[in-house]
Amino acid sequence: MYTLGEFIIENRDNFSFSTEALLRLFSSIKLAAKAINKEVNKAGLTEKIGSSGITNIQGENQQKLDDFAHRVFIESFKSRNVVCGIASEESKDFIVIKGDQKKAILNQYIVLIDPLDGSSNIDVNVSIGSIFSVYIRKSSNNLSLGLEDFLQMGNKQIIAGYIIYGSSTILVYTTGNGVHGFTLDPSVGTFYLSHPNIQFPNIEKMYSINDGNYARFPEGIKKFINYCQEEKGDRPYTARYIGSLVGDFHRNVIQGGIYIYPKTALSPEGKLRLLYECNPIAFLTEQAGGKASDGKKRILDIKPYKLHQRTPFICGPIGMVSKLEEFMKK
Structure with missing residues (x-):
């Protein structure tokens, strides 16, 4: 059984960039994931449960574990001399990390993170997660990082993944050569390959x-929901919604289903963040044989214009997403 590090080394020919840098990067991610996993598992016994009383840059009540996860990721990346800049859903501006100039060739990565996705579920012990997205900086090493280093289209990602904290803790990632999942063995603190070559199953199940927002949805979304609920062929589909993107996506990519977070009358630009949530999940979706769209166009081809940009988001098996797009066109 491969550990995450062994798997990276075994598949180093499938990654166009430095293997050493990749190992350093995942060393940071693993360190943060284990620290967050520890706090999540004992959240009900500590003072880290509940709201921090702070409203974050998104205009949402920040949970105590949101802030903890944000700080853990920042410190973990700082310690490995592999990331030169970080943008977080919890920060207004991007963060520049000064690395060892002698190892500048390793210090090329731009990371965008949602430190704790689905944090509103913390208090009720439902699966939550962390999402990460990695790019190569666009600016020269001898220049300061700029906003253009972070506002790259999703098709420029070189790595994307998430960690889901549930009945077990699983790290799932892609470097553009398939999607692979690694489960944490808490007795030894090691991630082992448990879900190789994850692909959407050839079924349309859920x-x-x-749909509490049904009245505010565009007509095309309403018609697709009605289609899903019809008694015809392999329908009706099962409705499943956790309210955590990581939790919903992980279930759907394993069992077969579509995830939909459309724009509404109250959120005309959509609700999910393009850079921190949609781009990395879209990259994983396509690598798992699926399709990711805003209802009209490919998510990975959207040109971002600000750090906290929002977008409608649909991802899942190609057939289901294409069917929804048909309803949107009509």
């Missing part, structure tokens, strides 16, 4: 949407 749909995931908060």
Whole structure:
């Protein structure tokens, strides 16, 4: 059974950039994941449960574990001399990390993170996660990082993944050569390969949407929901919605289903963040044989214009997403 490090080394020919840098990067991610996993598992016994009383840059109540996860990731990346800049859903501006100039060739990565996705579920002990997205900086090493280093289209990602904290803790990632999952063995603190070559199954089984907002959805979304609920062929599909993107996506990519977070009358630009949530999950979706769209166009081809940009988001098996796009066109 491969450990995460062994798997990276074994598959080093499938990654176009430095293997040493990749190992350093995942060393940071693993360190942060284990620290967050530890706090999540004992959240009900500590003072880290509940709201921090702070409203974050998104205009949302920040949970205590949101802030903890944010700080853990920042410190973990700082310690490995592999990341030159970080943008976090919890920060207004990007963060520049000064690395060892002698190892500048390793210090090329731009990381965008949602430190704790689905944090509103913390208090009720439902699966939550962390999402990460990695790019190569665009600016020269001898220049300061600029906003253009972070506002790259999703098709420029070189790595994307997430960690889901549930009945077990699983790290899932892609470097553009398939999607692979590694489960944490807490007795030894090691991630072992448990889900090789994850692909959407060839079944259309479920749909995931908060249909409490049904009245505010575009007509095309309403018609697709009605289609999912019809008694015809292999329908009706099962409705499953956790309210954590990582939790919903992980279930759907394993069992077969579509995830939908459309724009609404109250959120005309959508609700999910393009850079921190949609781009990395879209990269994983395509690598798992699926499709990711805003209802009209490919997510990975959207040109971002600000750090906290939002977008409608649909991802899942190609057939289901294409069917939804048909309803949107009509």
